[in-house]
């Protein structure tokens with residue numbers, strides 16, 4: 001794929017946009033005002049409105065470095081994949097193109113990366129209580145909190161906002177992050193990958209605004225909520241296999257015990273098994289339980305080895321870059 005060089009500061013502002021004709025111009029100009037030397041890229045995804053035209057016009061008229069990239073495969077994840085593959089920058093600042101994340105926070109987000117204090121800096125919408133106030137969709141707040149709780153529990157982290165669309169990423173992070181999700185699960189996936197691989201995450205409390213009148217959210221509460229839960233499920237299976245298979249094993253074990261107890265009881269009393277199908281079912285569940293825990297142990301070793309390989313690759317790169 002072709003590499004687009006960003007000059008002169010190598011900061012690329014990435015604005016994924018799908019039908020954002022009402023807000024795209026202001027989004028670009030706000031970031032241009034805050035970071036005049038950054039390149040600004042709009043990643044357009046089959047918008048049927050004037051998004052592409054307005055974005056191109058705004059960038060050209062104001063002589064802003066960057067451009068509009070068109071990604072035919074729908075989804076925010078696909079849009080970011082396009083951006084990470086084609087844009088060469090030292091810092092990637094991602095924001096929505098809907099004016100909900102104030103550009104005046106941009107420097108706060110990239111500063112820890114410039115200083116080398118973090119690999120990912122996230123604009124945290126919750127700590128100032130802004131998201132709850134501005135977002136009128138009850139389930140979003142609940143969904144955010146649930147996902148956050150599970151992630152913090154699993155990774156023993158203390159994050160406040162895993163689903164924020166406003167984040168700055170280092171070049172190192174982007175070069176090592178494989179985008180494997182297509183839609184809005186990308187935010188959760190970014191956070192999980194960073195936690196699992198030991199990248200340094202910093203959160204900056206930010207002000208969050210409601211979408212301006214006339215502009216519409218692309219997020220479907222239940223459809224995208226289900227995808228996020230599925231991503232967590234997948235991540236558990238991949239990153240925490242022992243935990244995942246231990247739960248599965250526990251489930252089989254308890255069911256086996258439940259079906260097996262009457263059979264054992266029967267055998268104790270009459271020294272004979274009358275409920276043969278129940279005994280077979282119970283034995284099968286117990287076998288499944290042992291298979292599951294065995295799988296957990298094996299896959300845990302694989303995950304551990306993957307982590308070691310990943311760290312070696314990073315180390316190798318760092319040594320070569322010296």
Ligand SMILES: Nc1nc2c(ncn2[C@@H]2O[C@H](COP(=O)(O)OP(=O)(O)OP(=O)(O)O)[C@@H](O)[C@H]2O)c(=O)[nH]1
Pocket residue numbers: 015016017018019020043044045074075076079095096097098100135165211216217218219
């Ligand atoms: N390129 C691209 N961008 C998308 C797609 N879906 C959403 N976006 C953009 O991603 C950003 C986030 O989408 P939103 O609809 O604002 O989702 P949200 O921020 O979770 O929801 P709100 O709280 O309503 O703002 C916006 O800039 C969208 O235009 C897509 O399929 N492709």
Ligand SMILES: [Mg+2]
Pocket residue numbers: 096098100165
């Ligand atoms: Mg938004």
